[in-house]
Amino acid sequence: MTAAIEVRQVHKRFGALQALGGVDLEIDTGEFFALLGPNGAGKTTLINIIAGLTLASSGCVRVMGHDVVADYREARRVLGVVPQELVFDPFFTVRETLVFQSGYYGLKKNGDWIDEIIHHLDLADKVDTNMRSLSGGMKRRVLVAQALVHKPPVIVLDEPTAGVDVELRQALWRFIKQLNRNGHTIVLTTHYLEEAEALCNRVAMLKKGNIVALDSIRNLINGISGYLIRLRLSPDTLPAALQPLMSSRDDVYFFLAIKEYSQLEIVMAALRVAQAQILELQVLQPDLEEAFVKITGNAGSPEFLPVSA
Numbered sequence: 001m002t003a004a005i006e007v008r009q010v011h012k013r014f015g016a017l018q019a020l021g022g023v024d025l026e027i028d029t030g031e032f033f034a035l036l037g038p039n040g041a042g043k044t045t046l047i048n049i050i051a052g053l054t055l056a057s058s059g060c061v062r063v064m065g066h067d068v069v070a071d072y073r074e075a076r077r078v079l080g081v082v083p084q085e086l087v088f089d090p091f092f093t094v095r096e097t098l099v100f101q102s103g104y105y106g107l108k109k110n111g112d113w114i115d116e117i118i119h120h121l122d123l124a125d126k127v128d129t130n131m132r133s134l135s136g137g138m139k140r141r142v143l144v145a146q147a148l149v150h151k152p153p154v155i156v157l158d159e160p161t162a163g164v165d166v167e168l169r170q171a172l173w174r175f176i177k178q179l180n181r182n183g184h185t186i187v188l189t190t191h192y193l194e195e196a197e198a199l200c201n202r203v204a205m206l207k208k209g210n211i212v213a214l215d216s217i218r219n220l221i222n223g224i225s226g227y228l229i230r231l232r233l234s235p236d237t238l239p240a241a242l243q244p245l246m247s248s249r250d251d252v253y254f255f256l257a258i259k260e261y262s263q264l265e266i267v268m269a270a271l272r273v274a275q276a277q278i279l280e281l282q283v284l285q286p287d288l289e290e291a292f293v294k295i296t297g298n299a300g301s302p303e304f305l306p307v308s309a
């Protein structure tokens, strides 16, 4: 089977700066894939190379089997990219922008699909508005619409929800999820890890131009973080047998780190033997954010915001 996106040993230098240090990545058709990483990790650079907008210093990229350099036009045709930066022609209306974009792909009778996109992105009452008069959120919607005019089988979205209101975020994800169900491959970068966790099957974590993790979200969360047991005991003493599992404690609770649920039995048995009474016991689920922090060492980094921020 042809991969939707195939990245082979891609390096990118900007003068002395190495933005990508040999990235290998294969994304299957039909995947909903997230590319995560702190600011400056190289996500946009990689996307620009996939889109054929930036030339890799070495290595190669194929989209649906088409080399993005040697086979630029074909690669472009199977790919829709929503760029991170808001770029547009201020003198066109929304509809003109979409019709013009269709023309770029040689699509003359694209009206029905354009109407459908406009409907899903809730742009109907803005179709005749000039781009320059739109709010940032509305411009973002048009950028998404533009990326979709040629119904590309592979859709890449670079921070599509940065600075976007909750309503648009939800409408956008509904639409993108539907496209994914219809067989489109989706790749997205986002600062909102909860978003990636809710939407995507697999993630790559990029750090300083290298992939430091590549797995399903489930595996990343399970494998990297394990679970934390939060325990309140009477008497307020942790049995010696459990000391090796203790990751921390506060005034009330002991926190024990376990790798898998089956270790709960060991904990229970040790408590029984020590005749400790359990006042409270909770297994805390780690999330992608925790896995991310562990893998990239970006604890407390300000650029990762909770989705509600």
Ligand SMILES: Nc1ncnc2c1ncn2[C@@H]1O[C@H](COP(=O)(O)OP(=O)(O)O)[C@@H](O)[C@H]1O
Residues within 6 Å of the ligand: 014, 017, 019, 037, 038, 039, 040, 041, 042, 043, 044, 045, 046
């Ligand atoms: N056109 C450019 N010229 C010089 N340096 C660049 C250019 N584009 C990106 N960079 C640098 O490459 C690194 C990766 O940037 P970028 O791909 O935008 O990261 P991300 O999208 O993950 O935030 C950063 O250090 C950035 O400053």
Ligand SMILES: [Mg+2]
Residues within 6 Å of the ligand: 043, 044, 045, 084, 158
């Ligand atoms: Mg970026």
